[in-house]
Amino acid sequence: MEQTRQKTFTCQLCGLTSPYSYYGQKPPNTRAIVLLEECYVTKDPFSPDKEKFLVLGSTCSLCSMCVCVGSDCSLFYTKRFCMQCVNKHLDQFPHQIQTELAKKKERSKAAVS
Amino acid sequence: MDSDGRRDRWDWDSPHCRAQLDEVFFRKNDYIQTGSPEHREFWAFFDRFQRFKTKKDMCGSVGARGRNGDRDEERKVKGKTAKVDLGLPVEYDARYRINVSVCTRDIEERVGKSEHRSRQRSSGPGDQEISDCRLALLHFLDFNQRQSFGKLAKLRREQKNLPIFQYQDKIVELVRRHPVVVVAGDTGCGKSTQVPQYLLSAGFDYIACTQPRRIACISLAKRVSFESLNQYGSKVGFQIRFETTRTIATKLLFLTEGLLLRQIQQDRTLAQYQVVIVDEVHERHLHCDFLLGVLRTLVAERPDLRLILMSATINIKLFSHYFSSAPVLQVPGRLFPIQVIYKPIPPEEQASRSEKLDPRPYLRILQGIDQRYPPEERGDLLLFLSGVAEISTIQEACQVYATHTQRWIVLPLHSTLSLAQQDKVFDISPPGVRKCIISTNIAETSVTIDGVRFVVDSGKVKEMSFDPKAKMQRLQEFWISRASSEQRKGRAGRTGPGVCYRLYAESDYDAFAPYPVPEIHRVALDSLILQMKSMGLGDPMSFVFIDPPPAASIQTAVTYLKEQGALDSHGELTSIGTLLSQLPVDVVIGKMLVLGSLFNLVEPVLTVAAALSVQSPFLRSSQNNPDCATARQPLHSNQGDPFTLLNTFNAWVEVKGERGGGSRKWCRRRGLEEQRLYEMVNLRRQFRDLLKSHSLLESEKNAASDGDRGQRRMRLTERKKLHQLKRDHEQQEGSKRKVLKLEEGHDGDMSSGSDTEETSRRKKDKDGPGQNMDIQEVKFKLRHNISELQEAVTVSQDMSSRHQALLKLLLCRGLYPQLAVPDEHNTNRKDSDQVFHTKNKQGVVIHPTSVFASDPEVLLVPDDGVSELGSDRRDSSKHQLLAFVTLLETNKPYLSNCVRVPALQALLLVANSMDSNADCARLVMDGWLEVELRQPEEASKLLSTALSLRGEWERLLLAQLGQSTEMRSAAQGVSRKTMEKLSDRLVRFLLYTEVSYSLRRLTAFQTQNLYIGPQPESELFQGKPPDLNSLFPGAEVKPHPIKGGLRVTSFFTYNCLADSKDLYSECLRTFWSCPNCDLYMPLTPLERMQHEASCRPAGEQQQTGEEPAEGKPGPSSVSSLSRVYHCDVCNKDLTLTSTEILKHKRQHK
Ligand SMILES: [Zn+2]
């Protein structure tokens, strides 16, 4: 049975909203697959197979902000971090991630100007 | 950890090795299963991933395995000295960026154990292989997540960028506060897809959103369910004529305007919906205008109902005012700037009415574009012309130019093209080449083509109008309206800045009407009025339309419906009218269906009704192709076009039964658009269901549903497979657009007809295996049981001449009063100059697509059967009439879809008004056709047979209909035997009536002086008071108040024609012996007919052996035909049948 009110996920950074069907680490029909964080999950609308799931987002492990998994909003590195927290603690992330983020910043700057 | 030796034995490329890992990760119940598409994708991904890793390893990246622990400790200590410690591993590993893990410990252990036991010779996966595979799987899952999320984010970005997005809250708030809201926004603002979603997410449930076009219902439902990430859920659905995805869970339903109206017929207050959105109201379709009128009353009755009208920014005030100044929300469109260039056509290049269009102005624009814009700058051209003939003229000229320059691909676009050809306009042109799409106004709103940069607007449109006086549709060319002109222009600015060339002057533009004429002012209103009647909306004249149609047009429709028997003389629905109002087809087609259900002709009638309700499957472009013509030949029937369609459908079903998908080629050979045949088979099925639901058809024989279990299972598996195919198709639909070839334009016309083996093979190769699946065939198989269909078809295949005659009669009665008579001089005319006349329109011709256009001889009265009596009287027993489906005037008035019927018999059986003279040898049918018979005896005999046949037919029809409306449980309203007897008599009447007569159209003068008019009784009966009732048992015979004479039945008036002699003049009596009883006496024709009506052959007699003795009242079971008669001479009351009364009166003479 469907619930009458739809549960909606909203990213507090970019505002992306989407209905979700499951919250937790073990979405239905995933068998051996386990999520390493509590996630907002929906059925993957882009997969021809209706059993596939899609993770929309989760909460930042530091500030508990609800963020989407988009690379502009959050990053997963053993845990979920919102971009604000990542930037605050950038020095603690491995240099691979630091350079990657720096490059991305460069690119978006170039796109704006 | 693993020995190199063992590693050597493990081969990632070996299917066997991979299969072993499949056993670990991709088992039957796993997220990804062996054999699934994802599984294949994974291994492809695996290969890429391995290559990537090797490359990275070679670049010197250090493997971090096993050493992380120490570093972690180190890090943690360091962290504490800083502010917050995030507890992150220092050594980077891409693995840490994946938020998914895969637990397969159970299997690993099992595999590990077995490996342990046979360590020596094992080639199974070791820990390393398993962990390699797991890592790849994790990355694969992550990759898929990123891809899908990327798509979702893009989708949301696009939604956010739509002009309507910022009005989301405003819209929801307006709808909450007002019962009716108008949302106006131009193409591209996103209203159709977004507004329903805004309402859904604001908590509104049960939303209906109407669309003028079926195709839009499907595509919008698909789009919206996709956007709301509910692609396979059932919350968003559509419902159109043959297809629905609606379930109980559906909260948003896209449906056609016509369908919502039908729903109102069933559910007057639309209790099933909370919100009704009427989209594209500015298009002003007939159904839409009517729907608005109905909703207007409904809104007052249901304050909780929310109504939203969505429109382009055209005439918005009109809609707002109609709904007591409903609030309007105007959303700016998203159009790029468009430069308008007026290029009026110089007088010397303007075509006069009869001439072909001069292509020079159009070619100049193509040239101008080639000169001004470099070919690298993409952008196609869309050219609006008024009609198909104009399109082919310009297409031809442009093609010459295109072949010369190699810079254009010329493509026509109009609704009579095959769908495959229509679809080509969406394909992509190769670099440096532009598409030149030459279209009717179909591309103005219905079809949206992206990538158009240049628009050429001829300013003309061909529009259907209805001439109520001639009862004829007319396709005429008009100047377009300013609104259409703007709409056309807008097509150039959808994807970037564009240019619009108008082939008229700016002053012309200013003189255009502001808006197009709404459909309700242009078409016949028959179906509309019928529907209004059935919805109990009262007098159509007083209904508050947004823009009321002319009163004359309503009046014409009411009269027509009366003629058709759908309304009675007071304008109320008859029982057949009630039924017709529920059939979603033209009144004439509906009538055919009802009539067909009475006789044993359901199958062919279903097919013909369906065939006449869809566009012709015969492609016009193939008509001049000799191969097609030859292949079509066996399908032709010179009985008429409905029979040709019937043959075609039957042959197609047979091919489908034998060859399945091979039918596509079969159709191509014959120049048939298979899509239309699919539509026919669907419509046929719908008609059948409708008849069944009205108990006009016995329920399914249960023989078909059974069959042994094995067969059923087989069918079930097949269905499963078909469903999968359908899903697959929906998946890949629209994902690929073909690139056009330069020569595409040339073969346009030819290819549709003669598809050779070679081209079809080439096509197959190009698309690859599996891609060649015919989705229509799949849907067809899912929807229909081919063996049942074949059975149904066989019934109508080898039709006996008797069945054929009966079917023709049914079609004729259905189509009545759409009859045409051949001109009397046709015999002396060329085949191409054959002329016909309808009651209201003289000098019409047969449409070239009709079978009678190529074979007009079958309509001529054969010479041998003609006896010349003076110059203009041709007596024959072989006169014929044409019953036709449409009369449409384009450059000439054309009849299409005709069937030929024997004139006198058909008229006697279907005419609404038959008037006779005294000896019945002269008959005037419906006030315009005059029949003269040479033998008065034959005339009255025919007439009396016809009267009795019609009486019986009407009785059975009413019984059948009455049974269906009262829902009596009796198996069948009319017994099979009675029905068969009637059809037998009808057939005999049709086939074996060999009476010579003349058939003439009355002149205007003759029609004016047709009737004797009302007479004083004394004059009429010469002082002798006749017992009128005794003459026609059951019928109320009285003088006709207008025509004069005697009104015998609702359709027959005796002796009212101006040249008539007096009713009772003795000289008209002739001796006559009844073939059924021993009566022999001089009788007037009227008396004779009356006697025949009540005197049946011994076998048929209904009250056998009940002849009451003369003078004595009959026994208690007095037959319905006898009644009390007071004889003035005997001064006694006698219970007698009419015949007996006659006999009795004779005694006193
Ligand atoms: Zn976000």
Ligand SMILES: [Zn+2]
């Ligand atoms: Zn945070």
